[in-house]
Amino acid sequence: MTTGGDADTWGYNGALLGPTLRVRSGEQIRVNVRNDLDEATTVHWHGMRLPAACDGGPHQKIEPGATWSPTWKVFQPGATLWYHPHPHGSTEVHVYRGLGGMLLVDDDETTSEHLPHRYGQDDIPLIVQDKTFDEFGKFVEADRRGVGMLGTTLLVNGAVGPTFQVTSELTRFRLLNASTARSYSFGFSDDRPFHIIASDGGLLDAPVSVDRVRLTPAERVEIVVRMAPGERVVLHSYPQDLGAPGIPTGADDQFDVLPLIAAGKLRPSPQLPHRLTRVRRLDPGTAVATRDFELRSDRINDEHMDMARIDQVVTVDTVEIWHVTNVSLVPHNFHVHGMQFQVVSVDEQPPPAELAGWKDTVFAPPGVQLRLVMRFAKYSDPDLPYMYHCHLLWHEDAGVMGQFVVVKPGEEAGTVTTGLDWPHPDTPPLPPSHDGLHG
Numbered sequence: 001m002t003t004g005g006d007a008d009t010w011g012y013n014g015a016l017l018g019p020t021l022r023v024r025s026g027e028q029i030r031v032n033v034r035n036d037l038d039e040a041t042t043v044h045w046h047g048m049r050l051p052a053a054c055d056g057g058p059h060q061k062i063e064p065g066a067t068w069s070p071t072w073k074v075f076q077p078g079a080t081l082w083y084h085p086h087p088h089g090s091t092e093v094h095v096y097r098g099l100g101g102m103l104l105v106d107d108d109e110t111t112s113e114h115l116p117h118r119y120g121q122d123d124i125p126l127i128v129q130d131k132t133f134d135e136f137g138k139f140v141e142a143d144r145r146g147v148g149m150l151g152t153t154l155l156v157n158g159a160v161g162p163t164f165q166v167t168s169e170l171t172r173f174r175l176l177n178a179s180t181a182r183s184y185s186f187g188f189s190d191d192r193p194f195h196i197i198a199s200d201g202g203l204l205d206a207p208v209s210v211d212r213v214r215l216t217p218a219e220r221v222e223i224v225v226r227m228a229p230g231e232r233v234v235l236h237s238y239p240q241d242l243g244a245p246g247i248p249t250g251a252d253d254q255f256d257v258l259p260l261i262a263a264g265k266l267r268p269s270p271q272l273p274h275r276l277t278r279v280r281r282l283d284p285g286t287a288v289a290t291r292d293f294e295l296r297s298d299r300i301n302d303e304h305m306d307m308a309r310i311d312q313v314v315t316v317d318t319v320e321i322w323h324v325t326n327v328s329l330v331p332h333n334f335h336v337h338g339m340q341f342q343v344v345s346v347d348e349q350p351p352p353a354e355l356a357g358w359k360d361t362v363f364a365p366p367g368v369q370l371r372l373v374m375r376f377a378k379y380s381d382p383d384l385p386y387m388y389h390c391h392l393l394w395h396e397d398a399g400v401m402g403q404f405v406v407v408k409p410g411e412e413a414g415t416v417t418t419g420l421d422w423p424h425p426d427t428p429p430l431p432p433s434h435d436g437l438h439g
């Protein structure tokens, strides 16, 4: 890595990334987003239940100099969400250049006295990204192969090589994989166990003890780790099996993510509760439809993303099963906008406990079948689609994305009129051969 130069970066209210936004469940919120870039972008509220018009997907374009002010009522459990751009065809480069930030939803359970909850002291957001720097210290938009761009240097909350001074016996880390392509397998350098307390959409029923946790791009997890006074341990990302031997995935790479250095005297922390919340189970038996999605290297179900085409029409306040199969040889994941879903099964087996809570993004390795159950609550709009897509952003930009509208019972889907000039003409072209990608 080279230091000393100035990278050209993009950010919200600053040079890189953006402020942590905190909202309370039940609150009406409004965000004013002014686009000071030279090109159009959007801001997507990843993991939020909200009306399609507020989603910030590629249909809510913000032109240069324009301001977009979505407002909605937060009605979902406390959770670690995030926000990032979603301009169709250039999401990868907009995120890579630095756009992204944490969006925390609080409720009485997530801010309980029984959990570490002092922001910046024992409740710490960690935005993990990989970048490649050139000899002048500028971000390099590196070759895309397999999963996409893999950086050689990690940034944590936008910093290279930070450390964290631990001041409490228990520390909660809200981990976000905001990389464009890389997946991480997080653990500690002495293999100590830690607890997962929350997944993408909020608290798990109970803490889950593990010594590794995988995050594919856009996934979040909240973990709690115990430290003794004076200890030093490193949060690390370990080699992992991404189910795609021979494909450039970064699976063999490892990184020091964050050294933790405990003070000589630590603030006492309460024991983690045995029960964190009661996750309301969606009953697959109540599903009114089952849909199949086959993820290929550059499309879903033989269709490249088309801004003008509505791929799925679903009915508001109904439950559906989405059966997602990665039929390619490259790893993907699967994200659905405007909601949280539950994983019913992975290759017909119940999911591990850390995947049994609310999720909005789930790993889809080659050859694996996922069964998801979801409910399209409250909001409908026949003309404005939500997205479902792979969150490996090169794949997303290349067309591994589709659109669904939520309609009222008996209502027909409308006509899409927004975002039709995307993908952006200045978007860096995708390699015509899709090198490293297969059927």
Ligand SMILES: [Cu+2]
Residues within 6 Å of the ligand: 331, 332, 333, 390, 391, 392, 395, 396, 400
């Ligand atoms: Cu993908």
